[in-house]
Amino acid sequence: MQSPVSATRLLLIEDDTRLCRLIREYMLGVGYDVTFAHNGVDGLRMALAGQWSAVILDVMLPQMNGFEVLRKLRASSTVPVLMLTGMGDESDRISGLEGGADDYLPKTFSTRELLARLRAVIRRSRMTEVPVGPVAVTVGTLVVSPDTRSATLDGRPVALTPVEFDMLYSLAQAAGRVKTREQLLLESAERDFEAFDRSIDVHISSLRRKLGDDAKSPQFIVTVRGAGYLMRRPEQIL
Numbered sequence: 001m002q003s004p005v006s007a008t009r010l011l012l013i014e015d016d017t018r019l020c021r022l023i024r025e026y027m028l029g030v031g032y033d034v035t036f037a038h039n040g041v042d043g044l045r046m047a048l049a050g051q052w053s054a055v056i057l058d059v060m061l062p063q064m065n066g067f068e069v070l071r072k073l074r075a076s077s078t079v080p081v082l083m084l085t086g087m088g089d090e091s092d093r094i095s096g097l098e099g100g101a102d103d104y105l106p107k108t109f110s111t112r113e114l115l116a117r118l119r120a121v122i123r124r125s126r127m128t129e130v131p132v133g134p135v136a137v138t139v140g141t142l143v144v145s146p147d148t149r150s151a152t153l154d155g156r157p158v159a160l161t162p163v164e165f166d167m168l169y170s171l172a173q174a175a176g177r178v179k180t181r182e183q184l185l186l187e188s189a190e191r192d193f194e195a196f197d198r199s200i201d202v203h204i205s206s207l208r209r210k211l212g213d214d215a216k217s218p219q220f221i222v223t224v225r226g227a228g229y230l231m232r233r234p235e236q237i238l
Contacts, residue, residue: 008053008122010034013043013069014084015061019107023056026111032118040064047073054080054122056114059096067099074100080121084109137172139234142211142220144172158210163188163203171221171231180228204229 010027014020015038024034035050037043040061047055047069055073059066066083073081083096086107093104102121105114134146144151149165151158160168166188171179181200188203204221207213211220222230 008032009051010054010056010118011037011043011047011050011052012056013037013040013047013061013066014056014058015039016058023111023114027115030115038062040066040069044069044072047079048077052079054082054102054118054125056118057081057083057101059083059085067095070096070099070101078125080125082114082117082121137169137175139172139175139220139231142172144169153211160207160210161203164207164210167200167203168207171229175231176233176236178224178227178230184228 008031010032012020012023012034014023014036017036017038020034020036020038024036027034035046037046041063043055043057043061044064057066057069061069066085070081070083073079080102081100083101083104084107085093085096085104096104102124103117105117109117136143136145136147138144141154142151143153144165146169149162151160151165151168167184170184170187184200204223205215208215208218208221213220215223218232220231222232224230
């Protein structure tokens with residue numbers, strides 16, 4: 001069975017190559033992918049360029065020390081950072097944490113402790129991520145906005161009932177793909193209707209009328225006989 005953390009990518013910024021090899025060997029065994037950088041300049045560049053689950057950052061680095069790397073990284077990134085130090089001095093720990101590090105670990109650590117700290121900072125990061133809400137969908141000159149539950153056509157508002165909006169948004173999100181009557185009903189406010197209740201056709205007819213669509217030659221909503229309905233893809237809109 002594949003490890004649940006197999007997609008976890010770590011960047012280790014550390015100039016001790018032997019320690020890098022030891023950490024990578026251990027982390028690979030528990031499903032983590034580890035990439036190295038051996039100086040602060042390369043480490044900062046890689047940290048900003050890649051998609052990392054966490055960065056392990058040494059304080060004492062050539063070309064740019066860990067505190068400077070952290071300062072510049074935090075100017076544009078919220079990636080979890082676990083700092084390492086060979087000194088273990090309290091002032092260094094405070095400096096790192098105040099600079100934006102998520103945790104701090106002296107180099108006397110065991111690999112098990114490193115793993116536990118990493119899992120904790122990654123978990124905290126995922127818990128505090130701001131969920132991305134639904135986004136507006138544009139199909140030709142039609143814009144459907146879920147945050148305000150509104151739609152515009154050629155810049156003018158389209159008056160929709162709650163059911164009509166749900167169906168229109170569902171179709172617009174899946175532009176180019178068929179939506180069955182059952183899917184449209186499940187994704188709309190009228191979920192109590194039977195899947196093949198003909199009221200779905202009434203709502204579609206109303207949507208077409210409000211969009212200025214001709215059922216025989218529709219610009220937006222197409223009937224797929226025996227299957228359901230689909231919204232034309234943006235490039236198919238005249």
